[in-house]
Amino acid sequence: MLIGLCGGICAGKHAIAEYLIQHQGFQLLELTNQSSQKATREANDHLRLQASKIDKNGTTPSEFVFSTPESLLDFVTKRWQERWVTTDIADGAILDRFILRPFFLLVSVDAPVSLRWKRFSDRCLRRQLNPPDLEKFVLWNDQNLYEKDIGRVYLTDRAQVRLFNSSSSLEELHQSLQKLDLADEQRLRPNWDQYFMQLASLAAQRSNCMKRRVGCVLVRERRVISTGYNGTPRHLTNCNEGGCPRCNRGDGGGVGLSTCLCLHAEENALLEAGRERIREGAILYCDTCPCLTCTVKIAQVGISEVVYSQGYNMDDASAAILESAGVRLRQFNPVGLSFNMPTVHLLDYVAGNIRSLVNAINRVGYEVEWVKTPEDVKNADKLILPGVGHFGHCLSQLDKGGFLEPIRKHINAGKPFMGICVGHQALFQGSDEDPEVPGLGIIPMRITQFDDKTKSVPHIGWNSAMNTGDASKKQSFFGLSPDSKYYYVHSYAAPYTPGALEKDGWSIATATYGEEEFIGAVSRGNIFGTQFHPEKSGAAGLRALRAFLQGDQVQALSKDVLAGKADGLTRRVIACLDVRTNDNGDLVVTKGDQYDVREKSGVDAGGQVRNLGKPVEMAKKYYEQGADEVTFLNITSFRECPLVDTPMLEILRRASETVFVPLTIGGGIKDTVDTDGTHVPALDVATMYFKSGADKVSIGSDAVFAAEDYYAAGKKLSGTTAIETISNAYGKQAVVVSVDPKRVYVDRPEDTHHHTLKTAYPNAAGQSFCWYQCTVKGGRETRDMDVRELVQAVEAMGAGEILLNCIDKDGSNSGFDLELINDVKASIKIPVIASSGAGVPAHFAEVFNKTTTDAALGAGMFHRGEYTVSQVKDHLQSEGFLVRQFEPTI
Numbered sequence: 001m002l003i004g005l006c007g008g009i010c011a012g013k014h015a016i017a018e019y020l021i022q023h024q025g026f027q028l029l030e031l032t033n034q035s036s037q038k039a040t041r042e043a044n045d046h047l048r049l050q051a052s053k054i055d056k057n058g059t060t061p062s063e064f065v066f067s068t069p070e071s072l073l074d075f076v077t078k079r080w081q082e083r084w085v086t087t088d089i090a091d092g093a094i095l096d097r098f099i100l101r102p103f104f105l106l107v108s109v110d111a112p113v114s115l116r117w118k119r120f121s122d123r124c125l126r127r128q129l130n131p132p133d134l135e136k137f138v139l140w141n142d143q144n145l146y147e148k149d150i151g152r153v154y155l156t157d158r159a160q161v162r163l164f165n166s167s168s169s170l171e172e173l174h175q176s177l178q179k180l181d182l183a184d185e186q187r188l189r190p191n192w193d194q195y196f197m198q199l200a201s202l203a204a205q206r207s208n209c210m211k212r213r214v215g216c217v218l219v220r221e222r223r224v225i226s227t228g229y230n231g232t233p234r235h236l237t238n239c240n241e242g243g244c245p246r247c248n249r250g251d252g253g254g255v256g257l258s259t260c261l262c263l264h265a266e267e268n269a270l271l272e273a274g275r276e277r278i279r280e281g282a283i284l285y286c287d288t289c290p291c292l293t294c295t296v297k298i299a300q301v302g303i304s305e306v307v308y309s310q311g312y313n314m315d316d317a318s319a320a321i322l323e324s325a326g327v328r329l330r331q332f333n334p335v336g337l338s339f340n341m342p343t344v345h346l347l348d349y350v351a352g353n354i355r356s357l358v359n360a361i362n363r364v365g366y367e368v369e370w371v372k373t374p375e376d377v378k379n380a381d382k383l384i385l386p387g388v389g390h391f392g393h394c395l396s397q398l399d400k401g402g403f404l405e406p407i408r409k410h411i412n413a414g415k416p417f418m419g420i421c422v423g424h425q426a427l428f429q430g431s432d433e434d435p436e437v438p439g440l441g442i443i444p445m446r447i448t449q450f451d452d453k454t455k456s457v458p459h460i461g462w463n464s465a466m467n468t469g470d471a472s473k474k475q476s477f478f479g480l481s482p483d484s485k486y487y488y489v490h491s492y493a494a495p496y497t498p499g500a501l502e503k504d505g506w507s508i509a510t511a512t513y514g515e516e517e518f519i520g521a522v523s524r525g526n527i528f529g530t531q532f533h534p535e536k537s538g539a540a541g542l543r544a545l546r547a548f549l550q551g552d553q554v555q556a557l558s559k560d561v562l563a564g565k566a567d568g569l570t571r572r573v574i575a576c577l578d579v580r581t582n583d584n585g586d587l588v589v590t591k592g593d594q595y596d597v598r599e600k601s602g603v604d605a606g607g608q609v610r611n612l613g614k615p616v617e618m619a620k621k622y623y624e625q626g627a628d629e630v631t632f633l634n635i636t637s638f639r640e641c642p643l644v645d646t647p648m649l650e651i652l653r654r655a656s657e658t659v660f661v662p663l664t665i666g667g668g669i670k671d672t673v674d675t676d677g678t679h680v681p682a683l684d685v686a687t688m689y690f691k692s693g694a695d696k697v698s699i700g701s702d703a704v705f706a707a708e709d710y711y712a713a714g715k716k717l718s719g720t721t722a723i724e725t726i727s728n729a730y731g732k733q734a735v736v737v738s739v740d741p742k743r744v745y746v747d748r749p750e751d752t753h754h755h756t757l758k759t760a761y762p763n764a765a766g767q768s769f770c771w772y773q774c775t776v777k778g779g780r781e782t783r784d785m786d787v788r789e790l791v792q793a794v795e796a797m798g799a800g801e802i803l804l805n806c807i808d809k810d811g812s813n814s815g816f817d818l819e820l821i822n823d824v825k826a827s828i829k830i831p832v833i834a835s836s837g838a839g840v841p842a843h844f845a846e847v848f849n850k851t852t853t854d855a856a857l858g859a860g861m862f863h864r865g866e867y868t869v870s871q872v873k874d875h876l877q878s879e880g881f882l883v884r885q886f887e888p889t890i
Contacts, residue, residue, distance in 0.1 A: 001185060002029075002076050002084045004098060006155040007109035009137075009144050010119040012165040012173065013087050016109060016182075019174055020085050024183045029072055030065045031088035069094045073101060083183060092154045099158065105187050108159035111166055113141060161187060166365045167342075168550055176342050192222055196285040197309055197332050200265075203227045204287055208238040209262050210247035212288070216265035218273050218303075220282040228268030232261050266294040275301050288312055289331075292321070299325035307332050317644060344549055345380035347371040347403065355693045356656045356663075357386055357420070360535035363660075364546035364890065377406035381415060382549060387422030389731035391447065391492065392434025394422045408440060414526050418548050421490065424529035427522070433492050443501065443522065447492045455514040456831040456854050458491040458733045458800050462628055462884040464568030465509040465520040465532065468502065476555055477507045477523045479547035484540035485570055485884040486511075486520065486532035487628075487662060489695075489733040493518035493531055511568055523553065536662050536695060538623075539887035546890060570884045571848050572855035573872055574629045574833060575622035575862055579615050579648065580636035587647055589613045589863060590635075613863065616654045622862060623659040625869035626886035630659060631803075631857065633698065633738070634667025635778060642675045643685065649692040656693030665689050666698030666738055666803075670722055682722030683729055690730065698736040698803055699723060701776035704783055707793035717797060727798030732830075735801070737794045740779050741772035741787040741820065742807040754786040757823055772820055779807050787820070788827045795828045802828070803857070806836040811860060813839025821851040833857055841867055841875035848881055 003020065005013040020026035066072040076084055080103040089095055089106075098104045111119075114134075121131035132140070145153045156162070161182065167173035190198065196217050204215030208231040218225040237243030239262050246260040263271075266286055270278075282303050284290075289308040290298060295318040298306060305328040312318070322329045344361060346368045348354050358368050361384075371377055385407065387394045398404050411417045419427050428439045431447035439447075450457045462485040467476045476482070488511065496510045496517045504524075511520040511531075521544075522529045528548045534541030547555070577589045619630045632655075634648050648665060655663060669689070672680045686697045699722055706721040717724060727735045745767035749756040754771040762768040772787040791802055804824055806817040816837045825832050831854035834847050838858040847856050861867050873883045 001080070001082075001183065001188065002086070002098075002101070002104045003182060004089045004095075004104065004106045005085065005087045005109060006089055006106065006152055006159070007163075008111075008116060008152060009141055010116040010123065011109040011111045012119075012163075012167070013109050015170065015173060016107075016163070016165075016177065017085050017087055019177050020083070020182065023174070023178075024083065026083040026085040026183075027064065029076070029084050029086045029088075031069065031072060031086065031090075031094075032065060032067050069097045073097060076103065077101070089155060095155055095158065102188060105161065105182070106155070106159045107161045107163060107182065108156035109163045109165055110156070111164065113138060115166060116141070172342055172550070179343075193285075193307060193332055196224075196283075197287065197307070199224070199227065200285045200287045200309075203229045203265070205229075207231055207265070208240045208243075210239050210244065211262075214265040214286065214288045216269040216284065216286040218269045218278065218282060218284055220277075220279065225277050225282065226269045226272035228265045228270070228272060230262055230265045230268070233263055236261065264291065264294050266290050266298060270297060270301055278302055280304060283307060285332075290318055292317055295321045298322070299327055303327055305330070342549070343367045343369045344382040344384055345369050345371050345376065346384050346386070347377070347398075347407075348386070353388070353656075353663075353690045353693060353695050354386060355653065355691060356660070356695070357384075357535040359657050359693075360542055360545055360660060361549070364542055364549060366549050371403075374402040374406045377403060377410055380410060382418075383407070383410055383415065384418045384420065385423035385426060386420045387426070388489075388734065389422060389729065390433060391422055391425055391431040391439075392437040393729075395426060395434075395437045395439060398426070404440065408442075411440075411442060411527060416526050416548065416551065417528070419527075419529040420535075421531060421533060424522070424531050425492065425494070427527070427529050428494060431492055442527065443494075443506070445494050445501070447494055449492050450513065450516060452829045457829060458489060458831065459493070459513045459569075460489045460733060460801060460831050460854065461572050462486065462537075462570040463488050463511040463513065463520065463532070465511060465530075466568070468496075468498070468508045468510060474556060477509070477553055478521070478528050479540075479543040479552070479555060480509050480521060481540065481543075484537075484543075484887065485568070486530075486534070486537040486540055486544075488520070488532045489662075490531060491732070494522075495519075513569060528553075536660060538660050538884075539890045542660060542890045568882070570628070571844075571876055571881045572628040572833075573626070573844065573869055573876075573883070574631055574855055574857040575619075575625075575627040575869060576631045576633060576835065576857050576859040577615055577618055577863075578633050578635050578859065579651065580634070587615060587651070589615055589618050615651050618863070619655045619663075620658045622869055623661055624886065624888075626873050626884070627661060627869045628855070628884060629662045629664065630655070631664040631666065631698070634665070636667075643672065643680055643688065646688075649688060652689060652693035662695040663693055664696040664698055664736055665694040666700060666736070669697045669699050669726075670702040681725065683725040686722075686726045686730070686734075690734070696734050696736050696801070697726065698738045699799075700738040700740065703737045703739075703794050703799070704774050704776050704785065704790060706797065707785060707790050708783070710793045710797065711789065715793075715796070721797055723794055723797040723799050727800070732798045732800035735799045736803050736833075737791070737799045737801075738803040738805065739787060739790060739824075740775045740805050740807055741790075742775060742779070742782070743770045744773045745770045755788045755823075757819060759819055761819075772823070775807065787824060791824055791828050795830050800830055801854075802830060802832045803835055804832050804853075809837030812837050813861065815839070815843040816847040816851075816853075816856065818847065818850050821847065821853050825852050831855070839866075841872045844872050845876055845879045845881065848876070849879070 005017055007013050021028060117134050117137045120137060124131040145151050196219055200215040200217045204213040207213040207229040214230045216228045232239050232243040239247050242248055244261040247262060278301050283305045284298060284303050285307050287309045289312040299321060306322060307330055309332045319329050344366050361368055425431055425447045426439050427442045428445050428447050429441050430439050432449055450459055465480045465486050466482050496519050501508055507523040508519055509521040510517050520531050534545045579587060580590055581587055622630055652665060669686055670682050672685055674680050689697055702722055706723060723735055745763045746752050746769050747767055749769055752771055756769045756771045759768055759770050774783050774785045774787060774790050775781060776783060804821060806820055809817050814837055816834045821834050833855040834853040835857040839861055844856050847853055862869060876883050
């Protein structure tokens, strides 16, 4: 075997060659007189650009140095069963000779430019040379890669294996290379899975479907029976030429399926083969997991196994059908087509939004391996235990699954362990949330509930993580900074007692909520626990997550540690996106005036849905402006769409890849009948959204109906409402109730049995008393219930937060309804988000100054580009309010 390494400046070619030589028995072969690129003519630059010497465990024997590519290849041909490596493939002409040999493997190595510049600068300093600035390095890099005929990109584009070396240390690089195993000789010739999957991918290139290219190959006894790709039937106009109405309209997933004329790749392959040719033992290879429609047909014709590459949004449902039919399903994992990132094991026991944590882990350069059995814990190096919801439920689930003892052994063995939120609380002896259920007992303290007499509970928002250690050392642990804010959402916490844990070697970072100081993060040795959610804490949280994964426990602080322990909870500014389909069938962000979202003037006057942008792009924009949360409110209906294909699921999946703050989804969170007649409980609907990236679900009209039943039953809980079932499973912080009240004026309080208030804003008739009537169905229908009755009922059911809208203020740009907000805040203890009416930054300062609201939400003023989220925060800061400022880099 001969491995050729190529790549950009300081990508890591020589480090990988050294690893192969020192750990896998390779020997270095050198080509002399190779022309090097003249990236610069300045003095000493040739010394800077000179490659590092490879540690070859001794000098290179003369017989391993060659003057021509032909002589080197002749040498290896006679010894092809031994292991050889070279970094001296300088141009395409040399590669043309090498690539013809069956024992040759070309491996390209790349890394981020900023990281390669840092490596290059370090190399210059070791050589006692001045490093170049970034601009000069980028120029050299471009010449190295793209210079005509001899640029390295002409080599890397032809590589059979592509490595992305973002490793921060040689140890990390070696761990990744060990798992990758470049010496695996299967890389020289594709195995059967690789061979047939490449044929499926090739078939997909013939697809004419405007929505997605998919290819399929049917195989029996390692012989191809048939191939297929998706597109319109024969003799019909191709989809990409307008033949399929649905695909050319750009309908979202699951929308307009009855008008789709495209056959799927699997269907075409099955039709081409015919049942008589398939028989037992046939295997279907497809580059995408089959949908439900194809899955049923696959089971019917007698396919024995399905192998797929990419997932689809109904993988679980397809897997269940195939399992019932006795058809094996497995996902194809290609060997060595890319550089495997280092891995971390993640234990998921239905702990809420895991997708965002996975996205965050991927963002900092690691892959996730799932812990599904106690045996998997034993095989884990780094282990993360996430969790939201009820302490007793989470610990009981872990105990029932047999995970607690393996977790203890993992920790006691000194392996890295991180607990997040309830996973952090699990480290303690127990919790008052469920006194009968013990924790892991690693930390000799108990978790207690926040006092709600003087503040809202749960504690939701961005707070501090202040290191309690010696401030003069100017150190912190695992990337935590006193200048950063972190996202907390919990009702229970470990109270902080100065010195109690520090004396036993624990490092502590605290936050203060009201008058209570609690442990926000804890660390000792291999253990790291955070009460906050790093995956939802923007760059600050990603920094902490990366530090844990890289084992970077102690860092020097570049700024003085902030003095004092004042309440670190910031004022939350939330961006809200009303999402619906417009008249062309596109999903758009819109905004109405008193809930009417259609244009009233301009070229679209006459009823067109107001289109203010694309949901995922706008969510990312607001995140980068510093939004503390992003809320999606689905204000359209997808009655003809199967639940698994609901477009909002895809919006959440895509948004959670780039938006690392909490995401809330509202609309359709209720007991539902699916398109096939299946009854789907609200809890299952919410679970779909949590798995797609939501942190909270918002319930609207159904909350009003549930409250009516609650009062009709004499204020008795049924245990079956959406609020109760979701809250019991995922915790009250996961449930938001969206309230849509409107003012009803009366002459005197005695004129109504509802709670009234004296308003400073009488109506045109001079009436100065009013009550707030609840509405349903997007404000179109009123109910005989006032806002106080509603919020008190849903609080009793287990809601964790109120999104307080106001129909009278919606779209008015005149400021929030302060009277409504104060009235609601006085009646409940859970947090309230003020909504409706914001038009300028001063309105946010006003609502925080004149009410005790916990957060404020804006929409139209952001969507129309009149103001940015950052401008609102700058104004709040100038008015003396504590806010979280966006951190652009990790």
